[in-house]
Amino acid sequence: MRYHKISDETIRRLPVYLRGLHVLAEQGRERISSRDLADFLGLNPWQIRKDFSYFGEFGTRGVGYEIKTLIRQINKILRLEAVNKAALVGVGNLGKAVLAYPGFKMYGFDIVAAFDVSAGKIGKKVKNIEIEDASRIASLKRRNIRLGIIAVPREAAQETADALVGAGVKGFLNFSPCHVTVPRKVKVITIDIAMDLARLPYYIPAN
Amino acid sequence: MRYHKISDETIRRLPVYLRGLHVLAEQGRERISSRDLADFLGLNPWQIRKDFSYFGEFGTRGVGYEIKTLIRQINKILRLEAVNKAALVGVGNLGKAVLAYPGFKMYGFDIVAAFDVSAGKIGKKVKNIEIEDASRIASLKRRNIRLGIIAVPREAAQETADALVGAGVKGFLNFSPCHVTVPRKVKVITIDIAMDLARLPYYIPAN
Numbered sequence: 108m109r110y111h112k113i114s115d116e117t118i119r120r121l122p123v124y125l126r127g128l129h130v131l132a133e134q135g136r137e138r139i140s141s142r143d144l145a146d147f148l149g150l151n152p153w154q155i156r157k158d159f160s161y162f163g164e165f166g167t168r169g170v171g172y173e174i175k176t177l178i179r180q181i182n183k184i185l186r187l188e189a190v191n192k193a194a195l196v197g198v199g200n201l202g203k204a205v206l207a208y209p210g211f212k213m214y215g216f217d218i219v220a221a222f223d224v225s226a227g228k229i230g231k232k233v234k235n236i237e238i239e240d241a242s243r244i245a246s247l248k249r250r251n252i253r254l255g256i257i258a259v260p261r262e263a264a265q266e267t268a269d270a271l272v273g274a275g276v277k278g279f280l281n282f283s284p285c286h287v288t289v290p291r292k293v294k295v296i297t298i299d300i301a302m303d304l305a306r307l308p309y310y311i312p313a314n
Numbered sequence: 315m316r317y318h319k320i321s322d323e324t325i326r327r328l329p330v331y332l333r334g335l336h337v338l339a340e341q342g343r344e345r346i347s348s349r350d351l352a353d354f355l356g357l358n359p360w361q362i363r364k365d366f367s368y369f370g371e372f373g374t375r376g377v378g379y380e381i382k383t384l385i386r387q388i389n390k391i392l393r394l395e396a397v398n399k400a401a402l403v404g405v406g407n408l409g410k411a412v413l414a415y416p417g418f419k420m421y422g423f424d425i426v427a428a429f430d431v432s433a434g435k436i437g438k439k440v441k442n443i444e445i446e447d448a449s450r451i452a453s454l455k456r457r458n459i460r461l462g463i464i465a466v467p468r469e470a471a472q473e474t475a476d477a478l479v480g481a482g483v484k485g486f487l488n489f490s491p492c493h494v495t496v497p498r499k500v501k502v503i504t505i506d507i508a509m510d511l512a513r514l515p516y517y518i519p520a521n
Contacts, residue, residue, distance in 0.1 A: 116323055122512035130493075186515035193511065201411035209468065210491035210508035254514055261416065278514040280507070284417035286337075294517035296510050300487070301417035303503050304400065305329035307461055307485040308393035310501035 113184070117158045122214065123148060124155070125181050129213055132174050140171035187215045192252045194220040194276070196267050197259035198228055198238050201282055205256055206234045220252060224263075241267075247274040255279035257287075268295070320391070324365045329421065330355060331362070332388050336420055339381050347378035394422045399459045401427040401483070403474050404466035405435055405445050408489055412463055413441045427459060431470075448474075454481040462486035464494075475502070 127148045131139060141159070145152035159172070182188050191214075195202055198221050206218060222241040223229060229240050244267075247255075255271040257264060257279055264283035271279055278294040281287055289295055334355045338346060348366070352359035366379070389395050398421075402409055405428050413425060429448040430436060436447050451474075454462075462478040464471060464486055471490035478486055485501040488494055496502055 118513055118516055122506075122509040125512070126491075126506065126509065127493075184516065185512060186518070187512060191515055199411070200407045200414065204406070204408035204411055205507065207407065208491070208507060210506055211511065214508050214512040216508060216511055253518065254511070256511070277518040280511055280514070284333075284415070292519065294514060296513060298505075298507065298510055299329075299333065299417055300412065300415060300505065301421050301423060302329040302333065303505055304418065304423055304461070304463070304487055305332070305392060305394060305421040306325055306503060307487070307501060308398055309325055309391065311393070311460065311484040312499065 113161050117161055118185070120150075120154070120158055121181050121185055123150075124158070125178065125185070125187075126213065128174050128178050128181070132178065136174055138171045138173055143171070182215070189215070191216050191254055192219045192250075193217065193254040193256060194222065194244075194247055194252045194271075195256045195258060196222045196241060196244065196271070197257065197263075198223040198225075198233060199258065199260075202258040203233055205258055205282075206236060216254075218256070220247065220250070241270070244270040245274050247271070247276060253277045257281045257283055259283060261285045320368050324368055325392070327357075327361070327365055328388050328392055330357075331365070332385065332392070332394075333420065335381050335385050335388070339385065343381055345378045345380055350378070389422070396422070398423050398461055399426045399457075400424070400461040400463060401429065401451075401454055401459045401478075402463045402465060403429045403448060403451065403478065404464065404470075405430040405432075405440060406465065406467075409463075409465040410440055412465055412489075413443060423461075425463070427454065427457070448477070451477040452481050454478070454483060460484045464488045464490055466490060468492045 127144060131147065141152045141155045145155050193216055195205055195218055202221065206221065211218065218236065221233065221236045221238050222244055223238050224241045228238045231238050253276055255276045257267050259267050261283045264281065264285050265287050268281070268287040268289055272289055272293055281295055281297040284299045284301065287295060334351060338354065348359045348362045352362050400423055402412055402425055409428065413428065418425065425443065428440065428443045428445050429451055430445050431448045435445045438445050460483055462483045464474050466474050468490045471488065471492050472494050475488070475494040475496055479496055479500055488502050488504040491506045491508065494502060
């Protein structure tokens with residue numbers, strides 16, 4: 108089932124809601140109003156109501172949303188219901204930070220493979236994952252791993268993307284600060300941390 | 315000068331445009347139409363025209379936008395005209411990756427200080443920056459550093475945020491996958507890489 112009318116901006120916010128809802132559920136909360144959820148996340152309540160209205164009404168006026176139902180609905184929309192296996196390419200500082208990152212499990216992600224080109228790294232284990240030779244990326248197809256994370260130097264980003272696409276990977280995060288070209292049916296999300304930093308000064312009052 | 319009506323979503327896209335425009339300028343291009351810029355960035359031309367219309371018309375129909383003018387305008391809006399000094403807290407794998415990141419210079423950022431609590435790291439140099447004891451964060455005030463990057467373990471995120479705020483830092487990127495509480499006038503952008511990964515399956519065709 109696809110919800111074709113959901114905008115990219117709404118899709119961008121759904122994981123934010125999801126994280127907040129998980130925290131609230133852990134705290135033992137069962138229901139929440141859009142206003143309280145907005146306060147909790149530092150967002151606008153009208154934005155939350157608008158986003159949730161895209162995929163039907165499951166809040167009750169005066170009672171709010173049932174948190175578990177909301178989590179289930181958002182997981183369904185984002186297709187996070189099953190565990191999503193992912194492969195990392197590039198086990199430098201950033202790659203190691205990705206492997207050590209505690210936040211993936213909440214969204215049902217499991218990084219199950221890691222690749223590098225450096226002979227000194229291949230065969231070593233990081234966080235219980237044995238680093239494989241990057242030439243083995245093609246094996247992802249039969250291992251049914253369809254998500255990738257690229258954390259290689261900029262110069263190697265395009266060839267890594269090509270290798271992942273060739274191995275049947277359908278979507279990946281690209282941490283290399285450069286544009287990579289992929290077939291239209293493959294989804295790439297490029298994360299440029301400098302770009303996030305670039306948004307900060309706008310919000311900072313002048314001296 | 316503030317442009318109060320510019321939405322957060324537009325502000326989020328401006329650095330994306332900026333990066334593309336810098337690449338085009340490096341390639342020797344002088345002008346570009348919204349359509350060509352959209353193709354280059356994989357975005358919608360109407361979105362680009364709408365975003366640019368927020369801050370006045372500086373494109374000419376049939377001739378397009380002058381790239382250098384556009385870069386200057388976006389830099390002005392984002393307040394990236396002067397060099398922005400930033401401090402990093404936490405020199406683990408992620409922090410080291412941040413220090414080695416090649417993309418900051420394009421936006422006029424310079425990471426000039428790095429802090430850690432580990433005695434084994436303090437005094438060592440990473441990318442020409444000497445790691446200082448985290449207890450010295452307070453010195454940021456007189457060093458006039460008003461941007462921060464938090465790359466510490468989750469448990470230490472709030473106290474790090476408090477220390478930065480106490481040192482007069484007005485905005486920071488938070489790489490710890492948790493919410494930190496700051497005074498209303500301080501801007502925090504939390505980067506949760508799992509959250510970006512969580513958007514991918516939505517775009518991937520089912521088997």
